[in-house]
Every structure is written in structure tokens, then in C-alpha cells.
Amino acid sequence: MKIEGKKRLWREYQKEIAEDHYYFARSCVRQQIFPGAEQICVKILQHDLGRDVFDDPGHTTCTGIGYHTDVVQLETIMTVVARQFSLMTNAGYENFAVSCITSFGIYTEILETWHHFPETEEKTREYLRKATGREFKIPVNLAHTSDIFYKFRHEIAQKSRYKLINHNTGEPLRVVEHIGCHYAKMFPHKGVGGAEYPYVLAGLAEALGGEIVDYPERRHCCGFGFRQYVVKANRGYSISASKIKLESMKPYKPDLIVTNCPGCTVFLDRWQYAISEMEGKTYGDNGQGIPVLTFEELTAVCLGYSPWEIGLQMHNVGPEPLLRKMGVPFDPSRKYLGAGGKNIGIPEKPKVLVVE
Amino acid sequence: MIEFGYSIQSNRQIDFDRNTRQVYKYIRRKEPSIDWCMSCGTCASGCTAGYASDFSLRRMILLARRGEEKEIRDGIFRCRLCGKCLNACPRGVNTRNIIYWMQQAVKNTQTL
Numbered sequence: 246m247k248i249e250g251k252k253r254l255w256r257e258y259q260k261e262i263a264e265d266h267y268y269f270a271r272s273c274v275r276q277q278i279f280p281g282a283e284q285i286c287v288k289i290l291q292h293d294l295g296r297d298v299f300d301d302p303g304h305t306t307c308t309g310i311g312y313h314t315d316v317v318q319l320e321t322i323m324t325v326v327a328r329q330f331s332l333m334t335n336a337g338y339e340n341f342a343v344s345c346i347t348s349f350g351i352y353t354e355i356l357e358t359w360h361h362f363p364e365t366e367e368k369t370r371e372y373l374r375k376a377t378g379r380e381f382k383i384p385v386n387l388a389h390t391s392d393i394f395y396k397f398r399h400e401i402a403q404k405s406r407y408k409l410i411n412h413n414t415g416e417p418l419r420v421v422e423h424i425g426c427h428y429a430k431m432f433p434h435k436g437v438g439g440a441e442y443p444y445v446l447a448g449l450a451e452a453l454g455g456e457i458v459d460y461p462e463r464r465h466c467c468g469f470g471f472r473q474y475v476v477k478a479n480r481g482y483s484i485s486a487s488k489i490k491l492e493s494m495k496p497y498k499p500d501l502i503v504t505n506c507p508g509c510t511v512f513l514d515r516w517q518y519a520i521s522e523m524e525g526k527t528y529g530d531n532g533q534g535i536p537v538l539t540f541e542e543l544t545a546v547c548l549g550y551s552p553w554e555i556g557l558q559m560h561n562v563g564p565e566p567l568l569r570k571m572g573v574p575f576d577p578s579r580k581y582l583g584a585g586g587k588n589i590g591i592p593e594k595p596k597v598l599v600v601e
Numbered sequence: 602m603i604e605f606g607y608s609i610q611s612n613r614q615i616d617f618d619r620n621t622r623q624v625y626k627y628i629r630r631k632e633p634s635i636d637w638c639m640s641c642g643t644c645a646s647g648c649t650a651g652y653a654s655d656f657s658l659r660r661m662i663l664l665a666r667r668g669e670e671k672e673i674r675d676g677i678f679r680c681r682l683c684g685k686c687l688n689a690c691p692r693g694v695n696t697r698n699i700i701y702w703m704q705q706a707v708k709n710t711q712t713l
Contacts, residue, residue, distance in 0.1 A: 480607040488609055522603040596603075 258439045262396045263340035263386040266297045268333040270352075272345030273306035274507040279539060281556020282510075283344055286390055286541040293404060293548055294397050299336050304329050309347040313471040323369040324376065326355050331373065331381035341384035342393060346506035349389040350427025353435050356387065387435075389428060391505035391540050395437055395445045398452035405547035409455030411500075412572030418500040420455035421535070422446035423490075423513060425506025426466050446503050446540055453547050462493035468516070469508030484523075487516040491528045494535070501567050502537040513537045518561040521597040532599035534562030546573055553579050558589075563600045577601065620668025624706045628665065631702040637692040638662050644686035644696050654679045658686055658696055661703060674707045 267290070275283050290298045308325050311317035333341055343349040359366035373379050394401065402408075409418040424443045429436025438444035447457045468486025473479045490513070494502075504510045514537040521527050521534070529535045537560060538546070545555045552573065557564040558580045568575050583589040594600060628635050638659075645657040656679035664672045677700065686696040 477606060480605070481610055484607065485610040485612070489612055489614070492612075519605060520609065523605065523609060525602070 258437070258442060258444075260388075260392065260435060260437055261386060262388045262392045263342075264396075265340075266338055267299070267340045267342035267388075267393070268336060268338035268384075269298050269300045269390075270304060270307070270329060270341060270343045270345075270348060271300070272348060272507055274310070274347075274511075275345060275539075278507065278511055279542070279556055279559055281554065281559065282539040282541045285545045285550060285555045286344060289401075289541065289544060289548065290390075290393065294400060296393075298342070299338055301332055301336060304332050307345075307348040307351045309345075309351040310471060310475075312351065313347070314475050315472075320368070320372065322351065323355055323358075323365065324372045326352060327369045327373040327381050328377060328379060330384060331377075331379040333384065334380070334382045339382070339385040341387045342390055343387070344390050346389065346425030346427050347508070349387075350425075350431055352387055353432050356383065357432060359383070389436075389445075389505065391428075391445050391449070392437060394540055394544060395448050398449045401449070401544055401548070402452040402454075405453060405544075406549035407547050407571045407573050409450060409453045409543075409547070409571065411570050413570070417454055417456040418567075418570060419458050419498060420450040421458050421460070421463075421494050421497075421499040421502040422450055423463075423467065423502055423504045423506075423509050425504070425509050428505065446505055449540055449544070450503055453543070458494065458497045458499050460494045460497050462490045465490050465493070467504075467506075467509040467512045469506075469512050474508075474512070483512060484516045484519055487512050488520055491517065491520070491535070495528050499535055500570060501543070502535055503540055503543050504537060505540050510537055510539050514561050518595055518598050521595060525597050527598055529562070529566065532597070533566055534598055536560070536562050536564045536567045538564070538567075546571065551575070551579075553582070561595075561600075562598070565601045615667050615669070617668065620670075622666070622668035624670050624673060624703060625665040625668065627706045628699055628702045632695055632698045634692075634694045635662065635665075635699050637694050638690075639692060641691065643689045643691055644694075647685050647689050648680075649683060649685065650679045650681060656680060658700065662699065665703065670707070673703060677703050677707060680704075 269287060271283055287298055287300050290296045308317045308322050312322045343352060411418060424446055429440045429443050433439035436443055450457060466486055468483040473483040502513055517528060517534040527534055542555050542557060546552060552564055552568055552575050581589050581591050640659055640663060642659040645651050645659045650656040656676055661673055661677060680700045682697055684697045690696055
């Protein structure tokens with residue numbers, strides 16, 4: 246195939262991502278498990294990339310987890326989403342930037358439903374009017390924050406102080422990119438590269454100097470799947486799915502895993518600890534695990550933010566081996582010091598997984 | 602080791618380079634109506650052997666399609682070929698014949 250043809254085909258796999266002025270919709274899960282990631286996302290967009298981001302304290306959860314576990318009805322979630330859009334409309338924004346993959350899937354699904362079944366949109370407008378007296382406009386552009394980082398990846402790479410390159414050997418670091426299922430598996434045309442060639446994280450990691458690892462289970466789900474985890478009896482399914490991925494990537498010796506979904510970040514990270522305690526297996530070098538970072542955390546490390554400021558101490562697998570490979574300086578004594586130097590408490594060491 | 606209250610399941614992925622589906626291909630040659638089966642399970646719902654044991658023709662056909670032949674060997678002889686499933690099948694699959702040829706297939710692997 247000629248290069249021109251390839252370029253033309255690839256254009257069909259792209260999505261439109263707004264240039265500036267985003268209404269930022271936070272994630273309910275991420276603020277609890279990796280609070281630094283979301284905070285640093287806003288900071289990078291506003292300060293490093295100089296974009297206008299409206300971080301609205303008035304919006305709520307999208308109720309996606311309730312929806313996927315069958316406790317929130319479709320009409321209810323549509324009305325909640327309509328309220329988020331009305332907040333965006335009132336704030337004078339047209340571009341909706343979503344921090345969570347579950348929420349991104351929810352917003353996409355609802356916009357598609359309204360598009361194909363306009364009567365459901367009318368009904369939702371009526372519910373919102375009755376409940377709150379609000380009106381809303383449909384966003385002109387809907388993007389996940391990883392889309393925005395992907396769009397500005399070359400600008401980020403230019404500004405980055407550290408690259409995904411082994412500080413000692415000069416070799417590119419081996420990066421496993423894991424994209425949340427609800428990013429492009431439900432509505433492929435809403436994601437960069439679609440469901441077949443999702444490129445949103447690979448593009449960012451490559452721009453930062455990393456080498457992408459293509460392993461057999463690359464597109465396998467992390468196993469979160471809401472009711473697989475929410476119902477304790479089903480957690481065996483969740484951990485087994487993550488184990489399939491970890492076993493599959495281990496022979497390729499990845500230096501890190503980068504994700505864009507809250508669930509994937511938690512489970513690829515936390516299940517490494519659980520597997521080590523249940524079966525005595527670890528997946529990194531010297532009994533350590535493979536560090537799992539969100540795309541914002543990875544970008545922030547490259548831009549020179551302190552690893553403890555962005556909350557890398559909240560991960561089960563320690564980030565220190567990765568930081569050393571990248572040549573990022575860090576003070577181990579400040580790992581568990583929060584804002585203002587206050588001690589946030591040192592967690593108990595795992596029995597098998599080696600954590601510094 | 603810590604007991605978290607759940608366990609890690611073994612990987613149940615099917616490798617079609619390893620699972621050759623010999624039994625399924627053999628039955629197809631002998632009884633082509635196996636292809637009409639849509640795994641509805643009507644055959645299993647009225648099965649006497651299924652009442653007394655965990656036998657299910659629906660499961661057997663599914664296993665044959667997946668090439669999981671060890672499991673077929675462990676279960677297929679629970680059927681006594683009474684043929685009630687033949688009357689139950691909404692697709693007109695010759696179920697008794699399928700079971701017969703499945704039994705023959707696992708009895709005599711040289712014929713596959």
C-alpha cells in the first residue's frame with residue numbers, strides 16, 4: 246500500500262478534539278484512589294499547556310458505576326448527565342472534557358442515544374426542567390482528557406525535562422499502554438484509532454520517547470467490570486482477568502504500564518499486590534511489581550513535577566525503579582509527607598511484593 | 602499467604618492451535634444437523650440423565666465446538682440414548698444420533 250493511502254485510511258480513525266476552553270468533568274472514583282492524578286491533570290492543562298479549563302465544583306458524579314451495577318436507571322442517569330451539560334452551558338462552555346473513562350462511555354452512550362432516539366432527549370429535558378428548572382445545550386465537542394494530552398503530545402514532549410529513556414543505557418523504556426474498554430470498544434469512532442488501533446496512549450508514550458510493547462493480551466480487559474469487583478464473590482473473575490494480562494506482558498519485561506481509566510489503574514496496580522500475597526508471584530524485577538501510572542502522572546513525571554506531589558505514593562507498586570531508570574531525582578524520606586510536610590502515615594509493607 | 606475471600610481462577614482460554622476439534626468435525630461428517638444447534642438447552646431441560654447427573658447435551662455440543670475433548674470423554678457415557686431430546690429440539694437436530702457418534706468418536710479415536 247502506498248503511504249498516501251495509509252495516511253488517508255488513518256485519517257478515518259481520528260477524532261475531533263477541541264483546541265481550548267474545556268469544561269472539566271471530574272471522576273468520583275479517581276478523586277478517592279489517586280487524587281493527585283486528577284489535580285495534576287488540571288494543573289498541566291492550565292499551567293503547562295496554557296489552556297482554559299473550568300473546574301466546576303458544582304457538578305456531581307455521572308452515576309456510571311450505579312448504572313453499570315443496575316442500581317441507577319437509564320432515565321435517571323440521563324437526567325444527571327443533562328444537569329452536567331446544563332452546568333457547562335451556564336458556565337459558557339461548549340467543550341466537555343471528561344476525566345474518567347466510565348464517564349466518557351456514559352456521556353458518549355447518552356449522546357448517541359439522544360441522536361438516534363430524539364424522543365429520549367426530549368423526555369430528559371422535561372425531567373431536568375421538572376427537577377431543577379434547568380435547560381442545556383449538547384456539547385460541541387466531547388473528549389476524554391487523554392485525548393487532549395494526545396492532541397498536545399508534541400508540545401508536552403518539547404516541554405518535558407525527563408524522557409521515557411533509560412538514564413543509564415540510553416535505551417527507550419518499554420511501555421505497556423492499557424486503554425479502558427469504555428474508551429473506544431463501545432463507540433469506536435469516538436476514540437483515537439478506534440477499537441482496532443487505539444493510539445491515544447501509545448501516541449503520548451512514543452512522543453515522550455518510550456517504546457510500546459505489543460504483547461498477546463494487549464486488548465484484554467483489566468477485569469474491573471463493575472459487578473465483577475463490586476460483588477465480593479465475583480472478585481475472582483476480576484483478579485483472574487488482570488492476571489492473564491500480567492502473565493502475558495511479563496516476558497516482554499515492561500518498565501511501566503500507563504492507563505487512562507481509573508478502574509484499570511487500580512486493578513492492574515492493586516491486583517499485583519493481591520496476586521503476590523495469594524500466589525507468591527511478582528511481575529517486575531527483584532520481587533518488585535510493574536509500576537502502573539495514569540497518563541497524567543506519567544506526563545507530570547516527565548514535566549518534572551515531584552513524584553510525591555502527584556501522589557505516586559498512593560500506588561501499591563512502588564514507582565521508585567521507574568524513577569531511577571528515568572533519572573528523576575526524588576527524596577525517599579518525603580514519600581509519606583503530605584501538603585505542608587505533614588506525615589500522612591506509612592502503610593504496612595506487603596509480605597511478598599518488594600516495596601521501598 | 603493472605604485469604605481475601607475470593608480466588609484466582611485458572612486461565613480457561615481455548616487455544617485452537619492445540620484444540621483441533623476432531624470430535625466435532627467427525628460428528629459433522631456423520632450427522633450434519635449438529636450445525637443447526639443454537640445451544641438453547643431444550644434438549645437438556647427434559648433429559649432424564651441430566652436429572653440424575655450433571656449431563657447436558659447442550660454442554661456436550663458446546664464442548665465439541667470448542668474442542669474440549671477430555672470433558673466430552675468424562676461426560677458423554679452418562680446418556681442412555683432414550684431419545685427424549687429428539688422430540689424436544691425446536692431445530693430438528695438429530696440429537697440421539699449426535700450423542701451416538703460422539704460416544705463412538707471418543708471410544709475409538711483412530712476413526713477420527
